[in-house]
Amino acid sequence: MNxxxxxxxxxxxxxxxxxxxxxxxxxxxxxxxIFIVCNGDVNVILSRSTSLTxxxxxxxxxxxxxxxxxxxxxxxxxxxxxxxKYFHAIVRxxxxxxxSALESWPPYASHSEDKELRDPxxxxxxxxxxxxxxxxxxxxxxxxxxxxxxxxxxxKYYNGNVLKGxxxxxxxxxxVAADLWPGGIxxxxxxxxxxxxxxxxxxxxNDLVDGEVLPFTIVLDKGYRTTQSSFHAGGQRVLQPxxxxxxxxFTRDETLRTASVATDRxxxxxxxxxxxxxxxxARGLTPNMSPKRMNDAxxxxxxQSNFMYDPVL
Numbered sequence: 001m002n003x004x005x006x007x008x009x010x011x012x013x014x015x016x017x018x019x020x021x022x023x024x025x026x027x028x029x030x031x032x033x034i035f036i037v038c039n040g041d042v043n044v045i046l047s048r049s050t051s052l053t054x055x056x057x058x059x060x061x062x063x064x065x066x067x068x069x070x071x072x073x074x075x076x077x078x079x080x081x082x083x084x085k086y087f088h089a090i091v092r093x094x095x096x097x098x099x100s101a102l103e104s105w106p107p108y109a110s111h112s113e114d115k116e117l118r119d120p121x122x123x124x125x126x127x128x129x130x131x132x133x134x135x136x137x138x139x140x141x142x143x144x145x146x147x148x149x150x151x152x153x154x155x156k157y158y159n160g161n162v163l164k165g166x167x168x169x170x171x172x173x174x175x176v177a178a179d180l181w182p183g184g185i186x187x188x189x190x191x192x193x194x195x196x197x198x199x200x201x202x203x204x205x206n207d208l209v210d211g212e213v214l215p216f217t218i219v220l221d222k223g224y225r226t227t228q229s230s231f232h233a234g235g236q237r238v239l240q241p242x243x244x245x246x247x248x249x250f251t252r253d254e255t256l257r258t259a260s261v262a263t264d265r266x267x268x269x270x271x272x273x274x275x276x277x278x279x280x281x282a283r284g285l286t287p288n289m290s291p292k293r294m295n296d297a298x299x300x301x302x303x304q305s306n307f308m309y310d311p312v313l
Contacts, residue, residue: 021066032307037303095293136165139180142287216236
């Protein structure tokens, strides 16, 4: 245990050190995020699992998730002077708080918030449309000795073992992530089965626009085959590049539509990159690492990134 009377880190830490170790551009922005995920509850903010101060515990957790200066639990133990057991306790408790915030917050920005916060240029094409751009991303994984796990996680597309997670971004720039699944699943099957179609359906039904339900319009690349499953989930529409049959050439309108969708989807690619700026995530799943902790990091860092960076759209 840390026997020093002085905290390892405290509220006097400078912004450069905060950015280097946690990714947040300043101490104040980091404190705002902590306040948000604790829903403003001072008792939750000050709750502790160890002899460290509340600020040290939050800093240790965020530094570990950022994954640059603390890459292993062993590093965290050495930096903060606590045992492996207590460092694990810090990480588990903070993830519980962050996951609780994710479950208590609305999963998406309302249509009125989205329109207010998005770039006005989006209203030229999507003035009265509830848009969600979606894509998939991979998290590398080690080769499993169990043949069933090996088969479930092996992806021909990525030519290796991976976990796959969905990333969505609204036009206002709000990023959301969906659970990690074994990488053997196709993008289309993940889209049908993960559950975000149902969450979007419920959200739209409770966020009426002029007294009526405004379904999501989902912008996807042309690799997805999900038009029917999306429509059956509350009439959600799918906007994709046009498919060309055999060697048939695109018409003028098809070319323009394909180019427009491809341009619009560039923001989703940036959202995926933002979600993987955490080195803990980018390094992938390694032997003896908890898949649940990786999923917690994936979901919470996507949410956290909304308070760390400028909007990607």
